[in-house]
Amino acid sequence: MNKSVLYVTIPGACVHQEHGRLRVTKGKELLQEARIFDIERVVIVGGSAGVTSTAATALMEAGIECAFLSSTGTFRGFLAPAKSRGAAVRLAQMAAYTDPTRRLELAQKLVVRKIKNSSTLLSRYTRNHPERVFKREQDRLFAAQHAARNATSVESLMGFEGEAAAAYFSAFGQMLGGGFRFTERSRRPPRDPANSLLSFGYTLLTSEMTGAVVAAGLDPAIGMLHSLDEGRPSLALDLMEPFRSAVVDRLVLHIANNRMLSPLDDFTQDASNGPRLTDPARRKFLLAYEERMTEPFRPQKSGSATCLRDRLRREATSFAVALRDNKPFRPFALP
Incomplete structure (x- = not known):
């Protein structure tokens, strides 16, 4: 099964995790939703978009990285699952x-x-x-x-x-x-x-x-x-x-x-x-x-x-x- 990349581009949006699903919301509005199992990578674009600690923990446990870019595309960094080998x-x-x-x-x-x-x-x-x-x-x-x-x-x-x-x-x-x-x-x-x-x-x-x-x-x-x-x-x-x-x-x-x-x-x-x-x-x-x-x-x-x-x-x-x-x-x- 092909997995997808979840891009979060809306200013003020936030990624949450609920019952094995990622939910992207802005205020009370649901913008996107997907099972963590179906996601291979998350990309947050813009400084005002974010991810909750609960969602970040779920991503790391699932082995999914989360990259952060500025609104102009500058790479700021990423969260990566901890690895003991290498x-x-x-x-x-x-x-x-x-x-x-x-x-x-x-x-x-x-x-x-x-x-x-x-x-x-x-x-x-x-x-x-x-x-x-x-x-x-x-x-x-x-x-x-x-x-x-x-x-x-x-x-x-x-x-x-x-x-x-x-x-x-x-x-x-x-x-x-x-x-x-x-x-x-x-x-x-x-x-x-x-x-x-x-x-x-x-x-x-x-x-x-x-x-x-x-x-x-x-x-x-x-x-x-x-x-x-x-x-x-x-x-x-x-x-x-x-x-x-x-x-x-x-x-x-x-x-x-x-x-x-x-x-x-x-x-x-x-x-x-x-x-x-x-x-x-x-x-x-x-x-x-x-x-x-x-x-x-x-x-x-x-x-x-x-x-x-x-x-x-x-x-x-x-x-x-x-x-x-x-x-x-x-x-x-x-x-």
Whole structure:
């Protein structure tokens, strides 16, 4: 049976637990209701929405994580069920982090795969839109990929990843339709609606990967590519790199090019946070995100059906096994 993610987006809403069911209410109004058995994750969006201690306890006992995002999509943290296992994996993770050779090897795998997936997305777009030619961008991606393979430090590797991202996003803006405009990637705050969608999507992906990392017995703060930074889930950011184009970038292109959202009607302008999705538009985006994450597909080298959410979780588990058993790690390839 497929389980679902419960998103709580209404300001002032609260999640309660009664007799094995989660009830989302605002005042005396019942907004949503579901059996805990049918939920695999809870996402609270907005600072004024919340969850009671009784509901939080029930979620932890059921092994269900609860993520908290700001109204603009910033990942704030999450509640995760306590786990007693994973000590050996975390020791191996620390050993890899402190071993310059092993750390660089793992970081290179992630960056090279991210660049490959970005290039694959551009190639597939041009097959359906032969009027678009991205030769210059593809050449830059190929050069960055080659340089990343031969990087001699994590710092230089980050530089090559940045060069690849600049080339990729130069093409990304040309693929966007529906009135969306995009010239370059901007964050904190995003300067336009397209960047706002990307940031929100990446935040959702970060929260999911952080949960997957913890469930695999790993420490989300100790990454191989992203450096240690207080409060940042560096390993989750590492492992989600190959997923960015497959999940969020394709989703934003789908939403924009099918005019599911309007850059004029579905955003409000905030002086501090840039363009923000309206509440109805945010719910549309979340629905499309869920469809993207749960859509079944068959990997090229496997006959068994899966979905992006399952692959994301398996990515964290595979990484943990590679660390623990000192084996090669093969990151996610765009299906």
